[in-house]
Amino acid sequence: MPATQTQxxxxxxxxxxxxxGMAGVGLARALRRLGDQRSITLVxxxxxxxxxxxxxxxxxxxxxxxxxxxxRSATDLGEELNAQMVIHTQVTALDVDNQTILLEGGxxxxxxxxxxxxxAAPRVPFSIEPSVAPRCFTINDLDDYRRxxxxxxxxxxxxxxxxxGLVGCEFANDLHAGGHRVxxxxxxxxxxxxxxxxxxxxxxxxxxxxxxxHLHLARSIDSIAAESxxxxxxxxxxxxxxxxxxxxxxxGLVPRTALAESADLNVSPGGIVVDRQLRTSHxxxxxxxxxxxxxxVNAMYVQPLxxxxxxxxATLSGAxxxxxxxxxxxxxxxxxxxxxxxxxxxxxxxxxxxxxxxxISALAENKDGRLIGFALTGGCVRRKVELSRAAPALLx
Numbered sequence: 456m457p458a459t460q461t462q463x464x465x466x467x468x469x470x471x472x473x474x475x476g477m478a479g480v481g482l483a484r485a486l487r488r489l490g491d492q493r494s495i496t497l498v499x500x501x502x503x504x505x506x507x508x509x510x511x512x513x514x515x516x517x518x519x520x521x522x523x524x525x526x527r528s529a530t531d532l533g534e535e536l537n538a539q540m541v542i543h544t545q546v547t548a549l550d551v552d553n554q555t556i557l558l559e560g561g562x563x564x565x566x567x568x569x570x571x572x573x574x575a576a577p578r579v580p581f582s583i584e585p586s587v588a589p590r591c592f593t594i595n596d597l598d599d600y601r602r603x604x605x606x607x608x609x610x611x612x613x614x615x616x617x618x619x620g621l622v623g624c625e626f627a628n629d630l631h632a633g634g635h636r637v638x639x640x641x642x643x644x645x646x647x648x649x650x651x652x653x654x655x656x657x658x659x660x661x662x663x664x665x666x667x668x669h670l671h672l673a674r675s676i677d678s679i680a681a682e683s684x685x686x687x688x689x690x691x692x693x694x695x696x697x698x699x700x701x702x703x704x705x706x707g708l709v710p711r712t713a714l715a716e717s718a719d720l721n722v723s724p725g726g727i728v729v730d731r732q733l734r735t736s737h738x739x740x741x742x743x744x745x746x747x748x749x750x751x752v753n754a755m756y757v758q759p760l761x762x763x764x765x766x767x768x769a770t771l772s773g774a775x776x777x778x779x780x781x782x783x784x785x786x787x788x789x790x791x792x793x794x795x796x797x798x799x800x801x802x803x804x805x806x807x808x809x810x811x812x813x814x815i816s817a818l819a820e821n822k823d824g825r826l827i828g829f830a831l832t833g834g835c836v837r838r839k840v841e842l843s844r845a846a847p848a849l850l851x
Contacts, residue, residue: 467565468539469493470771471556473546473714474572475503475529476596478744478760482570483536485768495538496564498556501598503529503542509757511600512625512788516632521601549718551737568739568771571715571727575708575745575755586681591702594626606701611635615689615697618705619646619672621787624659626703628789631668638669638697640676640689650785650796651817651830652806658813658832662792671697708755710746725753731777731850733767743767749778752850758783759849780850782843784829786836795836797846799828810835818842 470486472479475497483495497503504525514524533540541558548557555565577593592603607614611634616623619641631637639646645656646663660670674691679702682688689697710726721728721736726748733741733749743763745755754760759780766778787794792813803819810816816835819828829842 465563465565466496468496469567470495470570471564471566471568472497472570472572473556474574474744474746475499475501475505475532475540475542476572476574476744477508477757478574478746478764479570479572480505480532480536481761481764482572482743482768483538485764486771487536489768489772491768491772495536496541496566497533497536497538498541498544498546498558498564499529500545501543501596503532503540504597505529505532506597508596509788511594511597512622512629514600514604515607515626515629515635518633521597521604524597524600546714549714551718551720551740554739566739568741570767571735571740571742571746572744573711573714573742573746575710577704578707578709579704580706581676584678584680587679587687587702590687590700591679591704593704594622595708603701603703607635612700613638613698614701614703615640615687615699616703616705617641617676617689618707619643620649620705620707621647621785622708623703623705624663625788626705627663627668628791630703631663631666632790636667636669638671638699639663640671640674640691640697642673642675644673646670646672647787647794647796650787650798651794651832652808652819654808655794655815655817655830655832658815659789659792659794662789662813666791669697671695708745710748710753712746715742715746723748725751731779732770732775733763733778741767741771749780750850752780754780754783754849756783756785778850779848781848782846783849784839784843786839792832793836794830794832795839796830797828797843798830800849801827803827 505527506524529540529542545559613636616639627639645653646659677690686698712722715727716722727742729747766776769776784795784797799819804822807818814833817830
């Protein structure tokens, strides 16, 4: 079915999915694989093109233009799924009593079942001057990648990345491999602080530095302004200045919960509150993916998302299925030094560090000496399967 823009009319679909990322599209695909023939409408604030989000942070090294990341257009996706695609359209209101959503442009869309797959939004913790805002970016979807790719142009650029977490480190590695000059700035003293204990974060930092990525760790930003002609200058709290052509903000993600909140669904700081069958506080509304907090757990990674898609598809097809998250290690895309981590949910009694150089295993243990998480770098990433079997499930 064709992709459409909104118009002032009303329609009804048995299932409406808000969001066309991995969660929303994955759910529609899973339902069709199960033989579910109900009418489906997917609503997207962006282009609705089908793509794999993890590939966003590998495209610059491979020289991929945005069109090469898009596996199929919204129109082709709608035909594949036998679904109506409503693209470039914001949902402005959710009326749970009348089971309708209001879209910008005046379209009212009714539903029997609604799924919120609204994902997470980049968090920018400080204001940016209007003079430099057009050259400051976040990359959270394919449309963002398009804008940043256009801004980079043809030649090598100086890119300042703010943030040393998963997104910041992956894009630092990718942009460096793509021939750009990268500086990475973060208030933390080591890389990947939520995934790696300091010795492993330092090992990744050494690999980045040796490759030519400039690290400014344990530093905060006092200002970002246009100076010296075309330069953007980031002034740091120690007096240093980092000059750049573009700035990439990688300062974290927050679940998109505003729509659910406005409709008085239960929401927590971790996302839209759902049970193990991914039901919200309203019986006809479910949520999954980065926006959802499942039985108290918000897991913004691919494996929990895929488990949620499979479970919800079964539930909506008539076989109620509680979701389970196993031990799902995070594979970080940093070829300069491979990293795999399964962060413990509770603060470990201690980390047992083994290895040297870039080949390090870190085992998180509780007070009884039991494994509750791990982190691996370099050649030690081969232990991923062994340790995953020994580690406790996040949501069993």
